[in-house]
Amino acid sequence: MKPVGRNKFELDTPCLVLDLDLLDENLQKMQATVVAAGKALRPHAKTHKCSLLAKMQLAAGAVGICAAKVSEAEALVHAGIPNVLVTGPVATAEKIARLMALLRKAPFLMTVVDHPANVELLEQQLAGAGLNLDVLVDLDIGHGRTGVAPGKAMELAERVLASDRLRLRGIQAYAGNVQHIPRYSDRRAASLKGLKQAAAVFRQLQTRAESCTIFSASGTGSAKIDLVIPELTELQAGSYALMDAEYLAIECADGSECADYQPALTMLTTVVSVGHGRQVTVDAGLKALYKDGGHPRVLNPEFPNLHYDWFGDEYGKLCARSRGTLLPELGTVLELVVSHCDPTINQFDRFFVTRDGKVVDVWTIDLRGRSQ
């Protein structure tokens, strides 16, 4: 039976459902917020892994799309999105060869560098291929993951400026360690501290080269906070489009912030076994709902008192929070907010796109599995 036209609760499970109205609201809201602050938005596709969704973000006003890996950029370019920023260093000869092939198709492709050896490898292959490439200096503002320390950034920038194959476009300063700090005031302090360091580097760079016009940073957890940094030119948020239980918990930690972005993404799962005391077994386990970032939330209003927990690779359990709680019957379909959207989406091949609870489209998650 074809999915389009069906009520979402009639879909075979487990499956990912995307509420088009909520998605649209999220996209418009972030775009408007960013524009009102005089900034640009370059949303991250690593979250949704879907080029159709990336195109919606571009249509809403985004200046480009971020990809975490070269293989993701390949899929985006293949889908007709030329202006992709690869946000991780492309550091091996093999991977740079893939980047070169892509650069021929997408001359607006951009990436980051965080090490002189990385710059050298890029230059060699660019020279061999007769190509040029725009790059940002990736700054490590406290996460310790990728990026050069701010104190060494100018030295690396000079190395890039000395190259006739690379064009320095600015900096990237993503603070992955800040995004999930629960308390807003703590998150604010940590985020601004890091970005102020980055801003100082950016000002220095701008005095050195006119081509340095991009200061790209931030994520869903600190988006609102970071817009106050005058030097910042664009945001790299990703999860705002779909949301998950992890970000909702943070968004709602302070009443004032609650519900800026709505959970547009949900998972449907079916009760497949009963008779196990105060819990029932559902068909979404580790391989459906990625086990990271807190517990999924049950949305069905008729079951307000159920707690999801993982129950192996293939199953989950819905446990009654208190005695006397009504348990769903065998065959009941439950709707959950997923715990961590990025790796959960990466386990599926398609979104069932709905409007008012009816399936209106099916979108391929074409960047799925692209971890290279």
Added chain:
Amino acid sequence: MKPVGRNKFELDTPCLVLDLDLLDENLQKMQATVVAAGKALRPHAKTHKCSLLAKMQLAAGAVGICAAKVSEAEALVHAGIPNVLVTGPVATAEKIARLMALLRKAPFLMTVVDHPANVELLEQQLAGAGLNLDVLVDLDIGHGRTGVAPGKAMELAERVLASDRLRLRGIQAYAGNVQHIPRYSDRRAASLKGLKQAAAVFRQLQTRAESCTIFSASGTGSAKIDLVIPELTELQAGSYALMDAEYLAIECADGSECADYQPALTMLTTVVSVGHGRQVTVDAGLKALYKDGGHPRVLNPEFPNLHYDWFGDEYGKLCARSRGTLLPELGTVLELVVSHCDPTINQFDRFFVTRDGKVVDVWTIDLRGRSQ
């Protein structure tokens, strides 16, 4: 560049590598162990998600293949494997319709039942389609996930025996809660306790129907233990073929048991960022190495003192365990035993199959993403 013929350390990363000799050794060893005990082997494909590997298991002597979900069974049948047991209850009309379609192509298909309502739904659709189906009664011997309580098993069995569409073939009694108990003696006690309950049910069933010839149970963690149960007819182990850090930790908890099965599956990952103190950043994160079941292990003999930890969706960190530890340089490729093989494999599309460190083949993980 084509992968076949390359040294595995030249592959683009992150990627999954399968050592064909170790795999073959694991397959032969489990098969020989099971046969020596007078039992059969019905390996679980939920672990490796690869029909080519399932065919190797059949060639080694397995009597059939287990699938956790109907969608996995579809892929196995499509690949030419007709004798599949679906080990989870197929409990909704939608899913049973898929099972019916598959049954037309694969008349030896078998599944389990654990509830009278489930039996009724199956019967209705079987009658409508003019088909018959072999089933096992799924027993809950303490896990509380799927299965009927042993005390209610005979009542459910009578319901199946009364059906002219279903043929009762025996029981299934999988104790997922037992497989990872660290201490061998505790694991042994827990496993035998559960299986003795199941054996009592099986003996009763055999007096009721000649068709009841299957008592299917066990997993990699309890395989050796469970073979002493006289009534047991077959094992459902899966992870033994590939192994992971989680099972290795258990296997090696007692010296006597150590290294029954070797890690045939590994992941390759590359250092993509350095200069972050006593750690380096690699390109395998949550979306490559599933974060479950303990930490992956670094195999490279030149780096005996590195500890892997997750560092977000796209990255991992390799941390020096002590001062003065040599850290790998930018671009170095590391080989890791994955933490939990099942969900890790489910994040990839192919295995790079090697012999003596050289790629000899590429196998499609054709059951990947099949969580329905």
